[in-house]
Structures are given as C-alpha cells and as structure tokens.
Amino acid sequence: MWRALVAVTLITAGCSSGPPPPLTLALSGLDSTPLSDGQDVLLEPGAQGGFHVWLSWRAEGMEPAELQLERTARRLSDDKVVLRTSGAVREPGGTLPMFMCPTPIGISVVDQPIVFRLSLADASGARLAAGAITLVPHCPDDGQREFCERICTGG
Amino acid sequence: MNTSGTLLLAAVTLLAPRLAEACGCLALPSPATNVVQAGERILFHKDGDNVVAYIQVQYTGDADNFAWLVPLPSVPTLEIGTDELFDRLGTTTLPRYTLTTTRNFCNGGSSSTKSSGFGCSENASFSGGNFNPSSSSDMNAASADAGALVERSSVGPYDYAVLKADDQSEMLKWLNDNRFFVPAGTDAAIKPYIRPGAYFLAIKLKAGESTGDIVPVIVKYKSDLPMIPIILTQVGAVPNMGIQVYVLGKHRATPRNYHHTVLDDMTVWLTTDSYNGALIRAAKEAPKRHTFLTEYAGPSSLMRNVLVPAGRFGNLATLRAISSPSQYLAYLRNNTYRFDPTLLAILLRHLPMPDELVQKGVTPLQYYANYDSFQQQLSKDAGPPPQVTFDPIACTDEIDMRIVTPTKKTQALFDQHPFLTRLYTALSPEDMTDDPVFGENPDLPEVPLEHTATVTIPCRGQSFIRSDQGFESQYPNLTAKLPASARIEILRDAGPAEVVTDNRKDIGDALGPVNYGDSDDDKQQAPQPLKPQTETPACGCRMQDGSGDYASVFLMLGALVMVARPRRKRPSAVRR
Numbered sequence: 001m002w003r004a005l006v007a008v009t010l011i012t013a014g015c016s017s018g019p020p021p022p023l024t025l026a027l028s029g030l031d032s033t034p035l036s037d038g039q040d041v042l043l044e045p046g047a048q049g050g051f052h053v054w055l056s057w058r059a060e061g062m063e064p065a066e067l068q069l070e071r072t073a074r075r076l077s078d079d080k081v082v083l084r085t086s087g088a089v090r091e092p093g094g095t096l097p098m099f100m101c102p103t104p105i106g107i108s109v110v111d112q113p114i115v116f117r118l119s120l121a122d123a124s125g126a127r128l129a130a131g132a133i134t135l136v137p138h139c140p141d142d143g144q145r146e147f148c149e150r151i152c153t154g155g
Numbered sequence: 156m157n158t159s160g161t162l163l164l165a166a167v168t169l170l171a172p173r174l175a176e177a178c179g180c181l182a183l184p185s186p187a188t189n190v191v192q193a194g195e196r197i198l199f200h201k202d203g204d205n206v207v208a209y210i211q212v213q214y215t216g217d218a219d220n221f222a223w224l225v226p227l228p229s230v231p232t233l234e235i236g237t238d239e240l241f242d243r244l245g246t247t248t249l250p251r252y253t254l255t256t257t258r259n260f261c262n263g264g265s266s267s268t269k270s271s272g273f274g275c276s277e278n279a280s281f282s283g284g285n286f287n288p289s290s291s292s293d294m295n296a297a298s299a300d301a302g303a304l305v306e307r308s309s310v311g312p313y314d315y316a317v318l319k320a321d322d323q324s325e326m327l328k329w330l331n332d333n334r335f336f337v338p339a340g341t342d343a344a345i346k347p348y349i350r351p352g353a354y355f356l357a358i359k360l361k362a363g364e365s366t367g368d369i370v371p372v373i374v375k376y377k378s379d380l381p382m383i384p385i386i387l388t389q390v391g392a393v394p395n396m397g398i399q400v401y402v403l404g405k406h407r408a409t410p411r412n413y414h415h416t417v418l419d420d421m422t423v424w425l426t427t428d429s430y431n432g433a434l435i436r437a438a439k440e441a442p443k444r445h446t447f448l449t450e451y452a453g454p455s456s457l458m459r460n461v462l463v464p465a466g467r468f469g470n471l472a473t474l475r476a477i478s479s480p481s482q483y484l485a486y487l488r489n490n491t492y493r494f495d496p497t498l499l500a501i502l503l504r505h506l507p508m509p510d511e512l513v514q515k516g517v518t519p520l521q522y523y524a525n526y527d528s529f530q531q532q533l534s535k536d537a538g539p540p541p542q543v544t545f546d547p548i549a550c551t552d553e554i555d556m557r558i559v560t561p562t563k564k565t566q567a568l569f570d571q572h573p574f575l576t577r578l579y580t581a582l583s584p585e586d587m588t589d590d591p592v593f594g595e596n597p598d599l600p601e602v603p604l605e606h607t608a609t610v611t612i613p614c615r616g617q618s619f620i621r622s623d624q625g626f627e628s629q630y631p632n633l634t635a636k637l638p639a640s641a642r643i644e645i646l647r648d649a650g651p652a653e654v655v656t657d658n659r660k661d662i663g664d665a666l667g668p669v670n671y672g673d674s675d676d677d678k679q680q681a682p683q684p685l686k687p688q689t690e691t692p693a694c695g696c697r698m699q700d701g702s703g704d705y706a707s708v709f710l711m712l713g714a715l716v717m718v719a720r721p722r723r724k725r726p727s728a729v730r731r
Contacts (some may be wrong), residue, residue, distance in 0.1 A: 045350040046228050049384060049590050084594065084648035085379055086201055086405075096204065099379035102412040102592050105645045147347055151412075151589065 016105045025131040030054040030071040030095060040111065041135045043100055043152060045144055051101040051152055052151045053137055057118050058093035059129060063087060066090050067128065073098055076113035076134060080104075089120075100137060101152035109137050166341040196241045199381035199593065200403035200572055202350050206378040206455045209565075211241045211371040221369065222335045222359040226320060226348035226384045231356055235311035236371035237561045238495055243461050244401055248451040248577045249269055252423060252606045259672075261614035279298035303329045305354065311370060311557070313358050320345075320353040335359055336503050340390045346591075347386055368495060380411065382592045389587035394434045397581045401446070406597040407452040409646035410578065413591050414446040414655065419641040424608050426637060435581045436639035442655070444586045446643065447578040452602040455575035462566040467491050468559050475551040480506050483547055492518055497557055505550035506543065509533060576602075594648045616672025628666035 029035045033056075043051035057069075066088050075081040089112050098116055100109050114137060119130035139148035198209040212223060239293070257267045303326040306317040316335065318326045323345065329336050335357040348355070356374065381402065388396075402408035409415065422433045438446055451457075469490035477483045483506075492498060498521040508522050512529060522529055580591075609624040610630050620630035624641060643656040 045353070046378075049226060049347040049386065050228075050382060050592065052379065068585060081648045081650075083379075089203075094204075097379055097594075102589060104411050104647060107415065144350065147254075 012026055023059055023120065023129040025057060025059050025118060025129040027116070027118060027133045028058075029057045030056065030114050032056050032058075035135065037134050039135055041137055042140055043110070043137045043148055044097070045140070045148075046097050046099075049147075049151075050099065051137075051139075051144075051148055052097035052099050053114075053116070053135060054095060055098050055116060055133075056093065056095040057131065060092075060119055061130070062092040064090065066123070068123075068125075069102045070121065071096065071098060072117045073100070073109075074115050074117075075107060075109065078140070079093045079109050082107060082109055082114060101148065103152050103154045106154045110139055110149060110152045111136060160564050168212055194312050196245075196399040196401070197383065198240065198244070198401040198403065199408075200568060201381075202375065204377050207373065207375045208381065209236050209240060209373050211236075211238065211369050212369055215263040222346075222357065224330075224335075224337075224341075224386060225358075225374065226345070227317075227354045227356055227374070227376045227726060228352075229318055230305060231374045231376040233310050233313075233315060233356070234373040234375075235313075235557070235561065236373045237462075237538045237558065237565055238370055238497065239462060239493055239562060240371065240565050244458065244577075245399075247457055247461055248401075248575065248604065249603050250450050250606060252420075254424070255607065255609045256611055256612065258612040259707065260615050276641065279731055281717050285559060291613070310372075312360055313372070314361050315356060315358045318355045321351040323349045327354060328360075331355060341387075344387045344390045347445075348384065362366065363615045380592050382590050385582065385590050389584040389673045392582070392584040392587060394583045395438075395581045396583065397431070397434075397579065400578045400593070402576045402578070402593055402595075403455055403568055404574055404595050405572070406595040407449075407599045407601070408574075408576035408578065408593050409596045409599070409648070410447040411594045411648075412445075412589055413580070414441045415644050415652065416441055416446040416448050416640045417642040417644070418448055419626075419637055419639055419658065420606055420608070420622050420624050421628065421635075421662060421666065422637050422639050423606070424620055424622055425628060425630070425632050425635060426554055428634065428639070431581075433639050434579060438581045440640045440656075441643050443588075444582070445589060445591075447580045447591070449576060449602045450471045450579055450598070451575065451577040451604050453575065454602075455569045455572055458566075458569040461569075462562050466490075468562075471551055471555055471559065474554075475548045477547050478545065480545050481527050481530070483545070483550070484523055488524075492554075492558070493522060495567075498554065499523065501553050501557060506545055511537075526726075542701040596646055596648055596650070598650055599646065599652065611671075613672025616670055619669050619671060626662055626666060627669050629669060629699060632666065635667070637662055637665050691699060 027035065029041070035041070041053050044054060046052040053073075055071075067090075068086055069089045070086040071083065072081065072085075074081055082103060085099070100114075103109050111133050115132060115134050117130060117132040120128045122128060137152075139145050139152060196211045200207050210225075253269060255267055255269045257265055259265045303318040303320075303322065304316060305319055308315060316329075316333065318329060320326060323342070326349075327337055327342070329335075345355075358372065360369070383398070383400070385398075400408075416437045418433060418437055422428050422436075423430065426433070428436065434448060437448060438444055467490060469486060474483070474486055477486055484502075487494075487498070502523055506523075508517070508519060510531075511533070512522055517529070549704055578593075606623060608620050608622045610618055612618045616632045619627060620632075621627040628635065638658045638661055640656065640658055641662065642652075642654055642658065644652040644654045646652055
C-alpha cells in the first residue's frame with residue numbers, strides 16, 4: 001500500500017577529512033504542500049497548451065555548487081517513460097513543472113499512478129541524492145477537460 | 156513595390172520555398188488578406204529551467220501587414236538573433252547523397268566515379284530596408300488599466316506586447332485596438348492556449364520598418380520541453396507546410412508525441428520524386444500524418460567556428476577609426492562581414508546611397524560591394540561628389556550590437572551543447588491538430604549526414620544499384636512503386652526505436668529481383684545477400700534552400716549518363 005511520504009537518502013563519496021553530511025532530497029507539491037505517495041493531483045494547464053504536475057524539491061545538506069538535477073516520470077503499471085529531463089541547479093531547492101502532456105504516443109497518464117523521481121548528481125555523474133513519489137494525475141473538471149483527455153492519453 | 160522589396164521577396168522565396176511557419180501564428184490585417192508567409196525555422200535549446208527558441212520568420216508581404224502571435228507558458232524575454240544562424244545551419248547540416256558508379260570492364264578491370272553531395276548557395280543578395288537602430292528593449296511596464304497587457308516594448312525592428320491569455324475576448328480586443336491584427340479563424344485556434352497563467356507574445360514591425368528588417372527572434376521562457384504551437388499555426392497555413400526544427404542538447408532529440416519516419420532512400424536514388432515530394436509522401440504515410448524525419452543527429456561540433464571562424468569581424472577598435480567609407484567597406488569585406496539585410500540596412504542609414512543610383516535601380520548590395528566604382532562613375536558623370544559625412548564610430552557601434560555580438564553569442568551555443576539534431580516535417584492545416592513536443596533519448600544512434608549508393612555497370616547486362624540502407628535494384632528503375640518510408644517508428648525518451656511499420660519487405664518486393672549481369676569477375680563483384688541495417692537509421696534528403704529538387708535530378712542524370720556511356724569492347728582474347 002502507499003506509504004506516506006517520500007525521502008530517499010544517499011551519501012556522497014568520502015574525502016580525506018571525513019565523510020560530508022548526507023544529502024537528503026525531499027519532494028512536495030506547489031508551495032511546498034506536503035504530498036503523500038498515491039495522492040491524486042491535478043494536471044495543471046501549462047506550457048503552451050500542455051499539462052504538467054508541479055513538484056517542489058529541497059536538498060538538505062547541499063553546498064553551493066552546480067549540480068545536475070535529473071527528473072523522470074514513469075508509469076507505475078508498465079514502467080514506461082513519460083518524462084526524462086535534466087538540468088543544472090545551483091540552489092538547494094525549487095519548484096518545477098513535471099511535463100506530462102502531450103504524452104508520448106500510446107502512453108496515457110490520466111488516472112494512472114506515475115512514479116516521479118528526482119536525483120542530484122555531481123559533474124562526474126555520481127549520484128548524490130534521490131527522491132521519489134508516486135502520484136495519480138487527473139484532468140481538471142473544467143473547460144480544459146476534453147482537451148486534457150485528448151492530449152494526455154497518448155492518442 | 157520597390158526594387159529592394161522585390162529582391163528580398165525573390166531571395167526569400169528562392170531560399171526557403173518549403174520552410175514554413177512553425178511556431179505561432181502570423182496574424183493578418185484582415186480575413187480577406189492572403190497568407191504570404193514564406194517560412195520559418197526554429198532552433199531550440201535549454202538554459203536551466205528555460206527553453207530558448209530561435210525563430211526565423213520568413214514572410215513575404217507588406218510590412219504593415221506583418222504581425223505574429225506566439226502562445227507561451229510564462230512571460231518571455233526577447234532578443235534579436237542573426238539570420239546567418241539558419242543559413243549556416245541549413246548548409247552545414249544538409250544531408251549529403253553520394254553515388255558511386257563502378258564499371259566492370261569485360262577485360263577484368265574496373266573504374267569508379269563518384270558524384271557527390273548537393274551544393275547549396277548562400278544568400279548574399281538581399282537588399283535592405285529602413286532599419287531602425289533600436290536593438291535595446293525599451294521596457295515599458297503595462298499600466299494598471301491596460302487590461303490583458305503585461306508588457307509592451309520594442310526590440311530591434313519589432314514592437315511587441317506580452318498579453319495575459321486568461322481571457323480570450325479581452326486579449327483579442329487589445330490586439331485589435333492596438334493594430335496587432337487577428338485573422339478569421341484565430342478565435343477557435345487559440346482556445347487551447349487560453350488559460351490562467353498563460354501568455355501570448357504579439358510581435359509586429361515598427362512603423363516605417365520594411366520586411367527586409369525581419370530578423371530572427373530569440374524567445375526565452377520557463378518550460379520543461381520545447382513545443383511548437385502548431386494548432387495555432389493552422390490559421391493561414393498552406394498545404395504541406397514544411398517545418399524545420401533544430402534542437403541542441405546533450406542527446407539526440409526525439410518527437411515526443413509524433414511518429415518518427417526513416418526515409419526510404421531508394422525513392423531518392425530511383426524515382427522522379429523531388430526530395431521534398433518524397434518527404435511529404437513519407438509524412439503522409441504516418442499515422443495521423445504526424446511524423447518527423449531526422450536529417451542529422453550528431454555532434455554539434457559540426458558547427459564549431461562556422462559562424463565565427465578565427466579572425467572574423469577583425470578588430471572593432473580598428474574599424475571605428477576608419478573614416479574613409481571606401482576603406483571602411485573594404486575592411487568589412489576583408490573580415491568576412493556578410494552583406495545581408497541587417498548589415499545593408501545599417502550601411503544605408505550611416506552611408507546612404509545617392510538618389511541618382513537608387514533611381515537607376517542599383518541595389519544596396521551592388522552599391523556597397525562596388526562602392527569605389529560607383530563613386531568613380533558618379534565623379535565622371537557629374538564632377539566630384541559632395542563630401543560624404545560618415546561616422547564610423549556610430550556605424551561600428553550598431554554593427555557590433557546588431558551583428559558581431561549576437562553572432563558570437565550564437566556561435567557559443569555550439570560549444571555549450573554537445574549534440575545537434577535536425578528534424579523536418581510537412582503538415583497541412585487539417586493535420587495541425589497536436590502541438591509537437593521534443594524530448595531527448597541518450598540510447599538512440601546518431602544519424603549521419605552521408606548517404607551513399609553504388610551503381611555497378613557490369614560487363615554485360617543491366618546496371619544495378621545498392622544503397623547504404625541495404626536495398627538493391629536494377630538501375631535505373633523508374634517503374635517501382637516505392638513507399639517513401641523505410642520505417643515508421645516511435646522514439647521514446649529512453650530505449651531503442653519501437654518500429655510501428657517496417658516497409659523493408661514491401662520495398663524489396665517493389666524493387667524486384669536483381670540481375671547482376673555478367674562480367675569477368677562476377678564472383679568478386681556480385682553483391683552479398685541483402686542485410687537489413689536496422690541499426691543505421693537513414694535520413695531524409697532535402698535541400699534546405701530549395702535546390703534539392705534540382706540536385707536530385709542532377710544526381711540522377713549524372714548516373715544515367717554513366718550508364719549510357721558506350722561500353723568498352725572486350726578484347727576477344729579474354730572473352731570467355
């Protein structure tokens with residue numbers, strides 16, 4: 001069954017002066033609203049006619065440096081990739097739209113549990129921390145519903 | 156229409172006849188006005204959380220009628236780019252088709268000739284208009300009672316406005332009130348983009364600007380993935396409108412919600428289809444007619460030093476100190492400044508053409524390229540010309556701001572992003588129902604520019620061709636009814652391509668059995684059994700500047716000439 005919340009911790013590689021503090025990555029909703037595994041979320045109208053799910057992230061213990069934030073979304077039922085993207089970050093947290101729709105061909109995200117994973121890596125690609133949460137996106141119950149269902153169901 | 160305008164229209168039309176509006180909507184002055192946009196090309200890259208889109212609008216028509224709408228998810232920043240980017244990208248990433256002809260002589264010898272690649276001329280013959288030097292954005296915040304208006308400003312030759320897209324009627328009213336005209340059909344087309352928190356960018360030429368001043372726009376906005384708002388483009392789009400997309404990133408770009416087609420290169424080698432015709436046919440064969448073809452996917456280093464090779468632009472301090480117009484123009488030429496519409500417009504402003512020459516129909520390009528000759532001619536005709544007032548500092552400042560700095564900044568993109576993907580599709584208005592979005596897949600192979608085939612002329616019998624896609628046929632073979640797609644597939648953000656339609660068998664059947672003829676060394680020359688090369692994606696072949704159609708015919712003719720050459724008589728001594 002769905003477990004409440006969300007944090008996975010990995011530890012950076014050690015150095016001669018002793019291991020650095022663990023880097024923890026926590027996920028939440030817009031405005032840091034707590035999210036729980038399996039929670040229903042709205043597909044928010046967004047980028048140029050698309051729909052997305054808002055996710056906030058915060059890395060505890062992140063020292064000022066440029067790190068790579070990799071984000072993926074996979075459908076729980078079959079592990080199909082809905083989104084995979086990455087970018088450089090300097091701040092220890094932020095809020096990002098997880099691009100959902102238009103969905104890849106043949107992959108619906110509407111009412112489907114989607115596993116969102118965020119991970120931080122250093123310049124060498126070594127993973128420093130990761131977090132994951134499963135959310136169930138739904139189309140909004142307004143004038144956008146029909147359009148949402150058309151472009152979010154992989155048709 | 157003046158000469159300048161005519162030349163510009165001709166140049167634009169010749170250079171990009173099948174490139175099309177691909178991002179946003181060209182708004183027209185009235186529903187009765189015909190669509191006159193010649194094309195558009197887009198380059199996307201990510202910058203942190205932002206998508207950056209370089210958009211080249213190719214438009215033919217009156218400057219007063221030019222207006223352009225782009226839906227955006229956030230308030231954008233706007234800059235002016237350089238035309239040269241797309242010209243250089245187009246030629247540098249153009250697929251190259253090379254046909255090798257091998258002739259097997261009956262005495263046991265053989266010879267090979269190669270006809271390769273497609274040339275591509277550069278657009279050096281634009282003429283300029285009256286360019287307004289303002290290239291800095293005059294940020295005028297919207298007043299509190301401005302309704303949909305968020306920001307109104309200007310950049311380069313453009314006036315632009317950022318409008319809230321949460322109320323359609325309010326936004327359209329603002330556009331109409333402010334002469335950003337909206338064509339019939341826009342109401343329905345913009346509906347998907349009307350929502351709280353969304354925005355529209357509306358652009359038009361400043362009063363007094365000419366269409367020669369239309370330069371690429373760089374739009375930067377917060378978003379995850381690049382998207383082309385093609386639904387809006389259906390307003391005024393023409394059938395089979397071509398869309399050229401370049402994506403810079405870490406990995407090969409993929410069409411997320413469109414299929415992907417691998418062109419059947421045998422349509423290029425064998426049929427009388429134009430390249431564009433083959434691509435359009437391939438696009439039509441895909442489900443929903445939604446597909447992209449990858450023309451190149453590989454290192455972006457292909458473009459390194461292409462825009463700004465070492466020494467280009469010289470030393471601006473030196474340029475600022477040259478007060479002689481003749482020497483100033485010579486310095487520009489010697490340091491490979493491109494006499495494109497942007498530079499010509501700047502020169503027209505700082506070093507105007509004599510009215511006498513304008514009236515004679517001399518173009519700005521002709522004038523500045525042959526400045527000394529024209530000055531001598533004018534002196535001969537009417538005595539020494541009046542002293543020309545020329546401010547090299549002001550002129551150079553503008554050249555720096557409008558040309559040198561943007562070009563260097565653009566060149567740096569290819570150092571920042573290691574991978575470049577070039578994609579193409581053609582869509583008709585009725586098919587513009589889904590906005591294409593682009594992702595990345597690190598698991599996909601590169602797509603090279605080179606495409607090869609070999610025509611073998613045997614000692615006796617008919618020639619045959621073998622392509623690098625693994626197909627072979629008698630040559631020529633104009634009767635084969637070939638599908639234009641070798642494969643139609645789905646590209647994900649990870650993993651290999653998922654093949655939806657594999658036409659290899661149909662293509663093989665259509666090509667028919669091959670008779671390899673007869674020669675002394677048949678054993679050595681006979682092709683090996685056909686081996687499908689599923690891991691080597693093919694790519695489309697299309698001339699970005701419109702000469703591809705001719706190139707294909709040229710190539711075919713070249714090959715046919717080889718086939719038609721009289722065979723060398725075999726000495727009886729070696730006849731078997």
